[in-house]
Amino acid sequence: xxxxxxxxxxxxxxxxxxxxxxxxxxxxxxxxxxxxxxxxxxxxxxxxxxxxxxxxxxxxxxxxxxxxxxxxxxxxxxxxxxxxxxxxxxxxxxxxxxxxxxxxxxxxxxxxxxxxxxxxxxxxxxxxxxxxxxxxxxxxxxxxxxxxxxxxxxxxxxxxxxxxxxxxxxxxxxxxxxxxxxxxxxxxxx
Numbered sequence: 001x002x003x004x005x006x007x008x009x010x011x012x013x014x015x016x017x018x019x020x021x022x023x024x025x026x027x028x029x030x031x032x033x034x035x036x037x038x039x040x041x042x043x044x045x046x047x048x049x050x051x052x053x054x055x056x057x058x059x060x061x062x063x064x065x066x067x068x069x070x071x072x073x074x075x076x077x078x079x080x081x082x083x084x085x086x087x088x089x090x091x092x093x094x095x096x097x098x099x100x101x102x103x104x105x106x107x108x109x110x111x112x113x114x115x116x117x118x119x120x121x122x123x124x125x126x127x128x129x130x131x132x133x134x135x136x137x138x139x140x141x142x143x144x145x146x147x148x149x150x151x152x153x154x155x156x157x158x159x160x161x162x163x164x165x166x167x168x169x170x171x172x173x174x175x176x177x178x179x180x181x182x183x184x185x186x187x188x189x190x
Contacts, residue, residue, distance in 0.1 A: 002126075003133035004184065006037050006176060007046040007093045010054070012145035023140040025054045030061050030084060031077070032173040033138075038080035040180035046085050046093040046135075058086045090148065094135060102132045107152040108179060109143055110159070110168050118154035120182040127183060136179065138172050 008029060011022040025047065037045040047058050064070045065081040087093050090105075097103040106118065118126070127134065136156070137148060149155055159178050161168045170178070 001128060002131055003097075004042050004127060005044040005046065005093075005097055005133065005135050006033065006042055006180075007048055007090060007135055007137045008033060008140065008172065008176075009090055009137055009144060009148065010047075010049040010140050011089075012147060013139040013141040014143050014145055016142050018142070020145045021141060022050060025049055025058050027061060029140070029173060030058060031065075031081070033176045034080040034084050035077070036173070036177040036180055038083060040184040042083070042180070042184075043133075044083050044085055044097070045080075046087055046096070048087050048089050048093055050088055052088075055086045055088065058084070062086070090137060090151070097135055098133050104132050104134045104154075105137060105152045106134055106154045106156055107137045107144055107149050108139070108156050108158075108175065109149070110170070110175075111143075112158060113149060113155040116152065116154050117157055119157050120179075123154075123156060123183050136183075138176055138179075140172055 010025060012020045013023055015021045030047065034045050049055050049058070062081050062084045065077045071078050085096065087096065094103050094105065106123070137144060156179065159168055159170065159175060
């Protein structure tokens with residue numbers, strides 16, 4: 001099984017009008033994605049933000065739950081948040097994970113995307129084969145900017161809603177948990 005990590009990007013991401021923006025870090029994204037990543041065996045969860053004050057906030061949250069009073073009150077959060085690594089960019093996460101371009105980047109989106117689309121079934125099979133570590137990138141706001149998808153080896157297929165209107169605007173926390181389960185969960189063999 002390949003080494004798998006996740007990254008939550010706050011820049012470059014899109015707003016509802018498809019403009020490239022920078023979003024703010026939220027406490028829920030730190031906790032919930034870290035816990036999901038830990039539950040499904042991801043080695044590391046990166047949070048990427050270009051603004052130092054936002055990175056400092058994320059580092060303070062991590063420290064509270066790994067070394068501070070939060071670690072004493074809820075010890076189950078120590079290991080998931082210890083795997084949280086705060087970086088300034090996707091490139092920094094890729095360097096940390098694989099150095100020299102050794103990591104394979106997979107992006108996520110709520111819309112279908114191009115010739116390099118990877119189904120969950122093909123992704124599960126790929127993770128079981130030999131190869132470099134995989135970094136799965138998620139975007140905040142209204143998703144990753146096109147330039148991020150251009151850097152990726154693959155874009156995972158979107159999570160499809162059974163609703164007749166196709167609604168699939170999930171929170172990034174929910175989307176991450178579904179992606180992790182479909183790629184790495186016990187039910188992933190279906």
